[in-house]
Amino acid sequence: MTDKRRRRLPRSVREQEIIDAALGVFSKRGYRAAVVDEIADLAGISKPMVYLYLGSKEGLFIACVRRESQRLAAAFREAAQAGDSPEQRLWAGLGAFFAFVAEHRDSWVVLHRQAPEQGEAIAQEIADARRSVMAEVNGLVRDGITKGGEADRLGEQEADFVAHALVGAADSLTDWMERHPGEPPERVTVRLMNVMWVGMRNVLVGEVWVPPQHDA
Amino acid sequence: MTDKRRRRLPRSVREQEIIDAALGVFSKRGYRAAVVDEIADLAGISKPMVYLYLGSKEGLFIACVRRESQRLAAAFREAAQAGDSPEQRLWAGLGAFFAFVAEHRDSWVVLHRQAPEQGEAIAQEIADARRSVMAEVNGLVRDGITKGGEADRLGEQEADFVAHALVGAADSLTDWMERHPGEPPERVTVRLMNVMWVGMRNVLVGEVWVPPQHDA
Numbered sequence: 001m002t003d004k005r006r007r008r009l010p011r012s013v014r015e016q017e018i019i020d021a022a023l024g025v026f027s028k029r030g031y032r033a034a035v036v037d038e039i040a041d042l043a044g045i046s047k048p049m050v051y052l053y054l055g056s057k058e059g060l061f062i063a064c065v066r067r068e069s070q071r072l073a074a075a076f077r078e079a080a081q082a083g084d085s086p087e088q089r090l091w092a093g094l095g096a097f098f099a100f101v102a103e104h105r106d107s108w109v110v111l112h113r114q115a116p117e118q119g120e121a122i123a124q125e126i127a128d129a130r131r132s133v134m135a136e137v138n139g140l141v142r143d144g145i146t147k148g149g150e151a152d153r154l155g156e157q158e159a160d161f162v163a164h165a166l167v168g169a170a171d172s173l174t175d176w177m178e179r180h181p182g183e184p185p186e187r188v189t190v191r192l193m194n195v196m197w198v199g200m201r202n203v204l205v206g207e208v209w210v211p212p213q214h215d216a
Numbered sequence: 217m218t219d220k221r222r223r224r225l226p227r228s229v230r231e232q233e234i235i236d237a238a239l240g241v242f243s244k245r246g247y248r249a250a251v252v253d254e255i256a257d258l259a260g261i262s263k264p265m266v267y268l269y270l271g272s273k274e275g276l277f278i279a280c281v282r283r284e285s286q287r288l289a290a291a292f293r294e295a296a297q298a299g300d301s302p303e304q305r306l307w308a309g310l311g312a313f314f315a316f317v318a319e320h321r322d323s324w325v326v327l328h329r330q331a332p333e334q335g336e337a338i339a340q341e342i343a344d345a346r347r348s349v350m351a352e353v354n355g356l357v358r359d360g361i362t363k364g365g366e367a368d369r370l371g372e373q374e375a376d377f378v379a380h381a382l383v384g385a386a387d388s389l390t391d392w393m394e395r396h397p398g399e400p401p402e403r404v405t406v407r408l409m410n411v412m413w414v415g416m417r418n419v420l421v422g423e424v425w426v427p428p429q430h431d432a
Contacts, residue, residue, distance in 0.1 A: 161411075162411055170384070173377065180373065
């Protein structure tokens, strides 16, 4: 019985608090070992109330995946839209991604490390989340082309290919980032720009991409 | 009771047959839904014999992950070693990877899509498999540098970064490949070389990397 429990809150606020608590518990314990009692306790609410709000442990997990993937996609989109060249949009988008992962570790653990085989509904939600992130990146790639005056160079299929390569590389690099906690997300972004933007050949001969000076 | 069941085979051969059968069943059903009876039946051996050979359903899965990740790493390594420039080594290594995925779909489903949260032992085995593939790619990246006369340009940490980007991109692109079954692995490889080798900037302005003519 915490102080929180006695507060009266609107449903939407309460729901967000429950999702906050669930994120922490799922990230720390993993889906299977997580227990709703701990989530309820952290949220300062009774277990029946948690079920009333979000249905089940599975419902809690799905709510976490949905909210956090939307946040991640929005962070990526907003950052990318602010850039005024393909190079800057990619740089800003990737920067927002790595910053999100660094700042919201629990969210990333739930989105990235929790198993897809937790049952159909969760697998579906994670697949949807990945698709929505992929769509953002695809949009950035296609948008980058058009605004760069090279319309029609990259078809839908090619843009989707580049999006898969980018998302896969960025996903995988969060594991690298985890093992190099001293490396700030900004440096990780610049490193990836070196590999993906200027190209690995240039990295190999020692050429280094530097962030454009212009406003960003 | 099939004809197979009556054959007498050396233990090592029998074991490989059981793993072949298990791969097919795990790939088709998923870990949870897979039943050892079906694996035994496919392998033409009794269920107690399957347990005698490989211990448990978990043991079967681990044997699949171990064998197939070693095969994949070996295919990558052998192909990459045959190239005589960094560019050719990367091209050949990625080509072997995508060819393996296309030709051994069951293996790739088990390695890539089966959940890590199937228990500690399996999660450990999949993590080990990923580490061993990463080590091959890391070796290729560092080797590429040294033989290219650019020793010391890339440190261990930087090579590991590039390896993570490459492995992540390639992993993610197998999903793209699955949705474009008409695309042969060779074309997927050339596409990725365009993105990762020549650099995304060059793709954006319409420059296209073509495989070197020299012997490969």
